[in-house]
Amino acid sequence: xxxxxxxxxxxxxxxxxxxxxxxxxIFTRRGGVSPTPWDALxxxxxxxxxxxxxxxxxxxxxxxLDCPLESLYDVWQVHSREVVCTDxxxxxxxxxxxxxxxxxxxxxVTLFMRFADCVPILLYDPKRHxxxxxxxxxxxxxxxxxxxxxxxMQEQYRSAPGDIVAAIGPSxxxxxxxxxxxxxxxxxxxxxxxxxxxxxxxxxTAEGKALLDLWAANRLVLEHSGVRQVELAGIxxxxxxxxxxxxxxxxxxxxxxxxxxRVPAR
Ligand SMILES: [Zn+2]
Numbered sequence: 014x015x016x017x018x019x020x021x022x023x024x025x026x027x028x029x030x031x032x033x034x035x036x037x038x039i040f041t042r043r044g045g046v047s048p049t050p051w052d053a054l055x056x057x058x059x060x061x062x063x064x065x066x067x068x069x070x071x072x073x074x075x076x077x078l079d080c081p082l083e084s085l086y087d088v089w090q091v092h093s094r095e096v097v098c099t100d101x102x103x104x105x106x107x108x109x110x111x112x113x114x115x116x117x118x119x120x121x122v123t124l125f126m127r128f129a130d131c132v133p134i135l136l137y138d139p140k141r142h143x144x145x146x147x148x149x150x151x152x153x154x155x156x157x158x159x160x161x162x163x164x165x166m167q168e169q170y171r172s173a174p175g176d177i178v179a180a181i182g183p184s185x186x187x188x189x190x191x192x193x194x195x196x197x198x199x200x201x202x203x204x205x206x207x208x209x210x211x212x213x214x215x216x217x218t219a220e221g222k223a224l225l226d227l228w229a230a231n232r233l234v235l236e237h238s239g240v241r242q243v244e245l246a247g248i249x250x251x252x253x254x255x256x257x258x259x260x261x262x263x264x265x266x267x268x269x270x271x272x273x274x275r276v277p278a279r
Contacts (some may be wrong), residue, residue: 015246019077020044022054023256027135027180029244034277035137035144038078039128039182039246040270041256045070050266055258057127057269074271075123084123084275088112092152096165113148114162118170120278127269129258130190130250132227133182134159134235135274138172144274151196154230155203163238174239182272183257186249187213187226190261197223200230207233 015025017038022045024038031037045054046069051062054070075082084102089109096114102122103109115124116136124146126133132154136145147153147162159179166172192200192212201208211230212223232243251262258267 020073022073022077024074024077025183025246025248027182027244027246029178029242030135030137030180030274033137033139033178035135035274036078036080036277037135037272037274038074039133039272040074040077042258042268042270043256045073047268050263051268054270055268056271057129060268062268071125071271074273078123078273078275080123080273080275084121085125086115086117086122087125087127088115090126090148092148092150094153094156094158094161096158096161098165098169113153113158114145114165116143116145116162116165116169118143118276120276123273123275126272128182128184128272129260129267129269130185130262132184132231133272134162134231135180135182135272136162136166137178137274138166138170138176139178140176141166141170141172142276142279143170143172144276146272146274149227149231151192151200151225151227154227154234155199157203157234159231159234160238163235163240175241177240178242178244179235179240180244180246181228181231182246183248183250183253184227185251185259185261186228187224189249189251189259190225190227191218191222192225193222196225200225204230204233
């Protein structure tokens with residue numbers, strides 16, 4: 014079952030990661046304390062919601078996975094290709110580092126990120142016991158942040174890309190993601206001859222625009238890095254506003270849903 018439910022909190026899990034004992038979840042917006050337009054389980058601190066409610070929502074997500082909130086490690090997500098490797102949780106008074114990929118091999122650390130259309134990518138190397146969490150919007154996708162995460166797993170933890178299991182979470186689907194010339198040009202530059210399957214035009218596509226398939230693009234980035242196993246949730250955030258926050262689907266007035274991942278205890 015891809016969805017689990019605990020005390021009104023509903024979250025998505027990947028079969029491939031579950032089979033390997035990786036504690037993880039991508040949390041829907043259900044079961045939290047925030048009012049409209051952040052209803053209800055908003056974990057984003059920079060979207061106008063009250064800090065006390067955001068903290069309570071985060072507490073609920075961590076509790077649902079039986080992870081202590083004190084094990085949280087997160088970064089200031091800035092659409093970069095920066096990767097941070099951590100051995101420790103982030104203390105509340107410690108400033109966030111700017112990055113869009115985080116890695117750890119420590120079972121006492123829970124990696125945490127916030128999303129509303131951008132692509133969550135979870136990584137796990139069962140041989141080297143390393144987990145990763147990546148945030149890839151269109152900027153992160155064309156700068157291939159997922160490839161930098163895989164490279165850091167090789168360099169810092171001696172992972173072999175062929176051992177890494179990757180999972181692409183709920184995010185905006187191509188049919189809901191029309192982009193203009195600026196984005197089209199950057200996707201063409203980044204992906205060269207592979208671009209044809211990533212930029213799609215249909216009868217309804219406006220002149221000079223195209224539909225960008227972020228799922229296929231990130232799958233390609235991972236495969237070019239040598240990752241062989243990629244599970245795709247195939248869930249579009251803008252199609253399912255009852256479950257997910259969608260920046261585009263809700264015209265920017267929305268919250269952020271949480272993704273958590275943790276190495277299995279040895
Ligand atoms: Zn959709």
